[in-house]
Amino acid sequence: MNFLKWPTIEFSKAGLLFTIVTFLLFPALSNVMPAKAEGTLELIKKRNVLTCGVTQGLPGFSAPDDKGRWHGIDADFCRAVAVAVLGDADAIKFVPLSAKVRFTALQSGEIDLLARNTTWTMHRDTALGIQFIGANYYDGQGFIVKKDIGVTSVRELDGASICANAGTTTELNVADYFRSNGMEYDISSFEKSEEAVAAYDAGRCDAYTTDQSGLYAQRQRLVDPDAHIVLNEVISKEPLSPAVRQGDDVWADIVRWVHYAMLNAEELGVNSQNIDSMKASPNPSIRRLLGVEGSFGESLGLDNDWATRVILKVGNYGESFDRNLGAGSELKIERGLNALWTQGGLQFAPPIR
Amino acid sequence: MVSAFIGLVWWLIDNTVANLARQNVATGFGFLDNNTGFDINQKLIAYDETSSYLRLLLVGLLNTAIVSVLGILLATVIGFMVGLARLSDNWLVSKLAFIYVEIFRNLPLLIQILFWYVLLIELLPHPKKSFSLWEVFFLNNRGLYLPWFTTLPGGGYLLWVLGLFGAGWFYVAHKARKMRELTGHNKAYARNYILIGVICLGGYLSLWGVPFEADLPALKGFNFRGGLSFTPEFVALLVALSLYTASFIAEIVRAGVLSVSKGQFEAAKALGLPTSVSMNKVIIPQAMRVIIPPLTSQYLNLTKNSSLAAAIAYPELVSVFAGTALNQTGQAVEIIFITMSIYLFLSLLTSFLMNTYNARVALVEK
Numbered sequence: 055m056n057f058l059k060w061p062t063i064e065f066s067k068a069g070l071l072f073t074i075v076t077f078l079l080f081p082a083l084s085n086v087m088p089a090k091a092e093g094t095l096e097l098i099k100k101r102n103v104l105t106c107g108v109t110q111g112l113p114g115f116s117a118p119d120d121k122g123r124w125h126g127i128d129a130d131f132c133r134a135v136a137v138a139v140l141g142d143a144d145a146i147k148f149v150p151l152s153a154k155v156r157f158t159a160l161q162s163g164e165i166d167l168l169a170r171n172t173t174w175t176m177h178r179d180t181a182l183g184i185q186f187i188g189a190n191y192y193d194g195q196g197f198i199v200k201k202d203i204g205v206t207s208v209r210e211l212d213g214a215s216i217c218a219n220a221g222t223t224t225e226l227n228v229a230d231y232f233r234s235n236g237m238e239y240d241i242s243s244f245e246k247s248e249e250a251v252a253a254y255d256a257g258r259c260d261a262y263t264t265d266q267s268g269l270y271a272q273r274q275r276l277v278d279p280d281a282h283i284v285l286n287e288v289i290s291k292e293p294l295s296p297a298v299r300q301g302d303d304v305w306a307d308i309v310r311w312v313h314y315a316m317l318n319a320e321e322l323g324v325n326s327q328n329i330d331s332m333k334a335s336p337n338p339s340i341r342r343l344l345g346v347e348g349s350f351g352e353s354l355g356l357d358n359d360w361a362t363r364v365i366l367k368v369g370n371y372g373e374s375f376d377r378n379l380g381a382g383s384e385l386k387i388e389r390g391l392n393a394l395w396t397q398g399g400l401q402f403a404p405p406i407r
Numbered sequence: 408m409v410s411a412f413i414g415l416v417w418w419l420i421d422n423t424v425a426n427l428a429r430q431n432v433a434t435g436f437g438f439l440d441n442n443t444g445f446d447i448n449q450k451l452i453a454y455d456e457t458s459s460y461l462r463l464l465l466v467g468l469l470n471t472a473i474v475s476v477l478g479i480l481l482a483t484v485i486g487f488m489v490g491l492a493r494l495s496d497n498w499l500v501s502k503l504a505f506i507y508v509e510i511f512r513n514l515p516l517l518i519q520i521l522f523w524y525v526l527l528i529e530l531l532p533h534p535k536k537s538f539s540l541w542e543v544f545f546l547n548n549r550g551l552y553l554p555w556f557t558t559l560p561g562g563g564y565l566l567w568v569l570g571l572f573g574a575g576w577f578y579v580a581h582k583a584r585k586m587r588e589l590t591g592h593n594k595a596y597a598r599n600y601i602l603i604g605v606i607c608l609g610g611y612l613s614l615w616g617v618p619f620e621a622d623l624p625a626l627k628g629f630n631f632r633g634g635l636s637f638t639p640e641f642v643a644l645l646v647a648l649s650l651y652t653a654s655f656i657a658e659i660v661r662a663g664v665l666s667v668s669k670g671q672f673e674a675a676k677a678l679g680l681p682t683s684v685s686m687n688k689v690i691i692p693q694a695m696r697v698i699i700p701p702l703t704s705q706y707l708n709l710t711k712n713s714s715l716a717a718a719i720a721y722p723e724l725v726s727v728f729a730g731t732a733l734n735q736t737g738q739a740v741e742i743i744f745i746t747m748s749i750y751l752f753l754s755l756l757t758s759f760l761m762n763t764y765n766a767r768v769a770l771v772e773k
């Protein structure tokens with residue numbers, strides 16, 4: 055072992071020892087997890103800011119504007135939780151995360167809430183130490199191609215090069231779909247969707263694939279959006295859901311009920327414009343939602359105005375959808391599966407009672 | 408002391424496992440046997456979405472290894488050329504070398520990687536309009552395609568034998584030189600070795616036929632299939648790593664040469680040696696002693712820098728295993744541990760090789 059003795063070597067003996075010790079201790083050190091004794095709610099109240107994991111920029115879900123203010127249905131959801139818990143819709147630190155690192159960020163306590171168009175799957179729910187709270191957007195995976203290659207169906211993509219994002223359900227679905235249909239493909243998986251879209255636009259790939267909502271959003275980033283077409287079919291189901299760390303039921307309940315409150319508000323016709331007059335409504339469901347009757351907020355560990363604040367500052371689910379994804383946005387996505395159950399969609403919240 | 412240390416390590420590991428179990432995070436190395444369920448765009452050995460995570464680890468490691476080894480070779484050649492050019496008496500040559508160093512050393516590597524990548528995919532044509540040479544070499548924005556071969560039954564065996572024969576050549580050449588130094592006679596070892604090899608090969612081929620088949624790239628649908636191909640991701644990464652690292656190596660070489668005392672140049676000149684000979688035989692061998700240690704660091708840096716490739720979808724170890732596999736399995740602790748072990752091993756291996764080499768070129772004090 056005389057190589058360790060060379061004066062020229064990078065590692066002095068002490069350095070080598072240090073490396074080895076750090077190395078051995080690493081797994082343990084990396085896992086001195088956030089204090090378990092204290093619940094997430096107390097922690098957030100103490101620091102008076104909610105840390106919310108979002109994308110690095112996906113219009114409609116979470117993207118910063120020129121002034122650095124975050125917009126999107128997921129960004130709105132972060133605000134709704136912040137205003138319910140802290141009374142201030144801006145007491146948030148948005149943490150942009152790539153698809154690859156999002157779960158680690160949540161597990162390790164770097165963020166309190168992950169609202170990053172993340173598909174709820176059994177594996178993620180059961181093996182990653184995280185918990186999904188309910189889909190705030192029902193989606194499916196689609197493909198975008200250049201119009202001039204003359205492809206109208208995913209089945210015609212045999213042998214194609216495909217650009218996608220690394221660390222997503224997207225990569226897995228592509229593999230499943232092409233294999234089960236006996237089709238060949240090459241996939242290039244990028245860390246950021248910005249990079250994937252740019253590579254697709256430059257012609258590196260014949261198709262770009264992600265959640266269909268994402269395709270509509272990313273399409274605006276292409277040099278000539280009209281030269282591309284989003285194929286009609288979806289090849290998977292992608293219920294996109296916010297998530298929290300496993301093991302803190304109090305916190306999970308709060309986040310879940312903020313989502314339900316926004317849905318119930320839409321169903322009951324309560325929105326940010328009419329909320330003041332709605333307080334006088336004789337409808338008991340509305341009275342319970344707005345804290346006029348009962349003490350539902352208190353049983354969550356908040357106060358009874360929690361939902362009123364959410365609706366006032368952020369709006370009901372429908373308002374948030376419209377503003378970010380629907381008619382009031384550039385994306386003009388139909389409600390479709392995301393209509394309320396009363397309108398033939400899948401969005402359904404348990405009653406507040 | 409030692410037992411206290413072991414105790415501490417044990418406690419930390421125990422604590423980690425308990426923490427993860429409480430958080431309901433999967434633990435253990437069992438996941439290495441599971442299917443990955445996703446495919447990647449460069450694999451030197453067979454791999455597809457039904458392969459295991461262990462296989463993926465190997466594929467990622469090979470991708471890191473190939474770009475690092477080739478990068479080290481290229482960076483060394485370019486670095487020496489530029490470093491020597493900077494010392495040239497020719498004003499233009501030395502200025503150009505200076506500009507090279509200043510540009511490539513000062514721009515962030517990630518920017519350089521993206522630059523080469525975008526250049527390749529933007530400037531090269533679509534597969535349907537590929538540049539081609541004799542209809543067997545093709546270049547487009549999906550890659551560079553070369554003719555290659557596939558082995559028929561018996562071909563794999565023949566390749567191994569040829570490989571061993573090649574390795575044997577070094578031994579024979581060494582033996583021949585020894586004999587020459589010892590006896591002054593030139594024995595025809597080498598010639599005989601080749602002769603025997605050619606006869607055996609000829610015999611084999613005439614008996615069994617050629618166990619290889621040409622594998623030519625051809626446009627099938629959207630893309631070229633067949634042949635040997637290099638993706639734009641690989642080429643961009645290799646070029647960026649080589650040019651960037653070469654700029655540092657150039658400076659190391661320059662410093663190394665300048666460290667050799669002037670007297671040595673003058674002595675070589677006085678002997679009437681041409682400049683190129685005095686450089687190669689007198690100056691550089693002495694400069695190597697100063698060059699090798701920092702050169703080793705550059706090699707290590709290059710290997711580690713290859714992990715910036717995640718930005719351009721080149722599936723090396725860090726992006727594909729410590730990134731994608733980590734995300735898909737959620738087993739951060741195990742995966743980071745494995746990845747760190749591998750990097751530590753690669754670093755020690757590089758240092759070891761360089762130090763062995765250094766020991767050979769070091770001055771033997773008489």
Ligand SMILES: N[C@@H](CCC(=O)N[C@@H](CS)C(=O)NCC(=O)O)C(=O)O
Nearest residue numbers: 109110153172173222223246247268
């Ligand atoms: N829903 C899928 C995909 C989510 C995903 O990461 N999509 C990309 C493309 S739409 C994205 O959000 N990129 C934004 C970014 O790069 O931060 C999943 O959960 O795995």
